[in-house]
Amino acid sequence: MGIVIAVISGKGGVGKTTTTANIGLGIAQNGKKCVVVDFDIGQRNLDMLLGLENRVVYDMVHVMDEGVSLKQALIKSKMDSNLSFLAASQTKDKSVLDSDKIYKLIEDLKAEFDFVILDAPAGIESGYEHTIEFADRALVVVNPEVSSIRDSDRAIGILDSKSKKVKDGQEVDKFLIINRIDPKMVQSGEMLNSEDILEILSIPLIGKIPEDKGIIDASNQGKPIILDANSKAGQAYKRVASRICGEKVDFVDVESESAGFMQKIKGMFL
Amino acid sequence: MFPWFGKKSSAKTAKDRLTIAIMSDRSNNSFPFIEDLKAEIIEVVKKYIGVKKVDIQKETLDGVEALSIDVQLEK
Structure with missing residues (x-):
């Protein structure tokens, strides 16, 4: 039986869909059968990011x-035969909010795939609760800024009270992905660093993704950035995918990469 | 602490503000039934005396969890 992972966030626009596309492809590249499902009815974009x-x-x-x-x-997907995609509904159809139907759909997917990745709507939107209902794990995507972090804590709260696993007395494992880290700003003390965010949210870290201009180019073409071996964000997503597949991959300090000499000196004092 | 750098880092400010905001969010959202509970308390107390509003907070003191219920009476 496959593992169901919901990719969640508090507010929209933090890179949930980009993360889903890259992690899905990364898991497939690790030789696991993976399906990514677009549950973000309001903002279905996963098809675009995958070029499908x-x-x-x-x-x-x-x-x-x-x-x-x-x-x-x-x-x-033509990018990797291990990767499949299921599209979101075009309309806000009510059956998308029917637990029994979603349960059956997800059980059927679990029977065929090693990993079932669900791209959730933002935590404040309707439809979020139905996406997380049958999740085994959750990847929580945040940006290093206050509104994203605060809202994600609420989304985690809903997950911890509404998911089936929790109602059955188990726990949904949650992992944090910090997306769009600007190393220079972290060094100069203008952006929250990952230790601070982990301390505030108190869930384990699974990935630190640096800000990368190549993301726009990748989505323009419908080719996830993980395919670009030279991209810092692509490399970071690759590490996350391997960790999800159970490999032990050391964390790279993306926050101090590419910081200039003066910033490093300054960073020592701040 | 280091006045020669001019100002306090805004990341530190963000951390302090977030820590407090999230703590208060968590204590207010920790019981999904809190609105129902408020409505029922109002109903019960109203049988005896006029009620203006009810506030419920979850509090933790020395490891003991408690609900603090404030009932504000009508003048």
Whole structure:
């Protein structure tokens, strides 16, 4: 049976979908069968980031309501044959909010894949609770800024009270991804560093992703940045994917990388 | 602490503010039933005396968790 991982955040726009696309592809590159599912009904963009928008014929509502088989609806990525994609519904259909139907869909996916990655809506949106309901683990994506961190704590609170695993007396394992770190700003004391964020949220870290201009270019082309071996963000996503697959990968101090000499000196005092 | 750098780092300010904001969020959101509880308390007390509003806070003191319930009466 596969492992269900919800990619969540408090507010929107922190890089949840980018993270889902890269981690999904990274897991597939590790030789595991992986499906990424777009649950972000309001802002479905996962198809674009994976370059699959023209191949979508059926979405999850067709599978849940109209007897379309999973085989027909799943799209296999050309970037890696281990990676499949299931599209979000075009409309805000009510059945997307039906727990029993979502449960069956996810059970069927678990039977076929090693990892089922769910791109959740932001924690403040409706639909979030249904995405996290059947998750085994959650990747919490934050940016190093106050509103993102505060809202993510609320999203974690909902996860800890509404998920099925918690209601069954178990715990959903949560892991933190700090996205869009600007090393120079951290060095100069203008941006929260990862230790501070970990201390505030008190969940274990699984990845630190530096700000990378290449992300825009990657999404323009529909090719996740993990495919670019020279990209710092791509390398960071690769490490996260390996950690999810159970490998022990040392953390790279992305916060002090590329910081100038003067900033390092200054950093010693701040 | 280091006045020759001009100002306190804003990351430190962010950390301090977040720590307090999240602590207060957590204590207010820790019970999903709190709104229902408030409504029921108002109903019960109203049988005897006029109620203006009810506040419920979760508090932890020396490792003991408690609900502190404030009932504000009508004048």
